[in-house]
Amino acid sequence: MSITPSAASVSSVKTVSVAIVGVGLVGSEFISQLLSFPKPNHFRIVSISSSKINAFDPFGFDFSSHSDWQSYLTSSPSRLNIHELIRELSNLVHPGSDVILVDNTSSDDVAGLYPTFLRAGINVITPNKKAFSSDWDLYEKILAASLESGSRFLNESTVGAGLPIISTLKDLVATGDKVTKIEGVFSGTMSYIFNNFSTGEPGGPSFSDVVSVAREKGYTEPHPADDLNGADVARKLTILSRTIPALRAALPEGYKSVQTTSLIPAELEGIKTGDEFLAKLPEFDARFDKMRAEAAQEKQVLRYVGVIDVASGLIKADLEKYPVTHPFATSLGGSDNIVMFHTERYGARPLIVQGAGAGAAVTAMGVMSDLLKLV
Numbered sequence: 001m002s003i004t005p006s007a008a009s010v011s012s013v014k015t016v017s018v019a020i021v022g023v024g025l026v027g028s029e030f031i032s033q034l035l036s037f038p039k040p041n042h043f044r045i046v047s048i049s050s051s052k053i054n055a056f057d058p059f060g061f062d063f064s065s066h067s068d069w070q071s072y073l074t075s076s077p078s079r080l081n082i083h084e085l086i087r088e089l090s091n092l093v094h095p096g097s098d099v100i101l102v103d104n105t106s107s108d109d110v111a112g113l114y115p116t117f118l119r120a121g122i123n124v125i126t127p128n129k130k131a132f133s134s135d136w137d138l139y140e141k142i143l144a145a146s147l148e149s150g151s152r153f154l155n156e157s158t159v160g161a162g163l164p165i166i167s168t169l170k171d172l173v174a175t176g177d178k179v180t181k182i183e184g185v186f187s188g189t190m191s192y193i194f195n196n197f198s199t200g201e202p203g204g205p206s207f208s209d210v211v212s213v214a215r216e217k218g219y220t221e222p223h224p225a226d227d228l229n230g231a232d233v234a235r236k237l238t239i240l241s242r243t244i245p246a247l248r249a250a251l252p253e254g255y256k257s258v259q260t261t262s263l264i265p266a267e268l269e270g271i272k273t274g275d276e277f278l279a280k281l282p283e284f285d286a287r288f289d290k291m292r293a294e295a296a297q298e299k300q301v302l303r304y305v306g307v308i309d310v311a312s313g314l315i316k317a318d319l320e321k322y323p324v325t326h327p328f329a330t331s332l333g334g335s336d337n338i339v340m341f342h343t344e345r346y347g348a349r350p351l352i353v354q355g356a357g358a359g360a361a362v363t364a365m366g367v368m369s370d371l372l373k374l375v
Ligand SMILES: NC(=O)c1ccc[n+]([C@@H]2O[C@H](COP(=O)([O-])OP(=O)(O)OC[C@H]3O[C@@H](n4cnc5c(N)ncnc54)[C@H](OP(=O)(O)O)[C@@H]3O)[C@@H](O)[C@H]2O)c1
Pocket: 024, 025, 026, 104, 105, 106, 107, 127, 128, 129, 130, 157, 158, 159, 160, 161, 186, 187, 188, 189, 190, 218, 219, 220, 221, 227, 232, 335, 357, 358, 359, 360, 363
């Protein structure tokens, strides 16, 4: 993708030091988008870390080519010590000089340190759902640390990757609209599986075949049960619920408090490896076939959705049926996400956000757009 900022946006002398923890799919793509940003710009990359190694340069790396950062990292002698990193980064915080941590990991440990980063004056941008969807306690600590220090944390890409879902919800709330219900397909993996499995026809490929193909294509976690348990959707619902004033404290234990239907057959609960799980999944195809056929008879499709009903306080992740004419049946392809916001102002015709909800390029774009909000 190409980004063309206006010349005016670079007129101030502010520098922004960026530290990236986690350099897999999203992290690598984000670095590449940052390095492609037209120069001169505010940004300099001062730190890159994998789970083990850290490369740090307080003046900012001077990469000659886009792939250079990989050799800096692999040849760095320093092991990652996250507390040390926080100290180094806090030394770079001055008026006119901001520091931003980009957390691309899915680590609970890094998420647990957000309050420490924020109190040290370091802004946090993250696609990592862990911090905001876990216990209320951590969430409150993050909010308090941000308020106290004035450091900001941005989390747009935690739900729907690059799609404007959190920002849309925030705007609805901030302008005084009343959200009555949010309903959507929030998991790219579940979207792919059911878009393929349930098309409104009574027959089709078996559930286990669809899951296997999804895994081969890299759309699922290595262990498909980690997607089929619904926890990812529950985490995203937690993040959205906490943004709605009436539901702010509705989920004390975060995603664990969401009413979640797991698609893992009880008999396959706790199986250690993804391979073993997939080998046994065909034994349960008949159940899924039956649900699909029943839905088709009612001219409906199956979709794994998240629902937040504000009036009743019901927050659930579940397999539901939708008419074959419904947008969840007609407008989804691949691993698209779709989210419907029912509000007082939008009335009978809900606001709908839809598009690719997973993938490195669009997730990194969500992170990048958060970064631009900070300058
Ligand atoms: N990779 C992403 O697209 C993405 C998006 C938003 C946030 N994040 C967060 O960023 C951090 C690092 O992510 P990670 O990718 O390293 O996690 P990972 O453990 O490699 O996760 C694999 C993920 O693949 C995703 N996926 C589904 N369809 C895909 C497609 N068409 N192309 C690529 N990926 C697809 C699924 O996302 P879903 O089931 O979650 O949709 C699944 O969670 C984590 O905290 C993660 O939660 C990642």
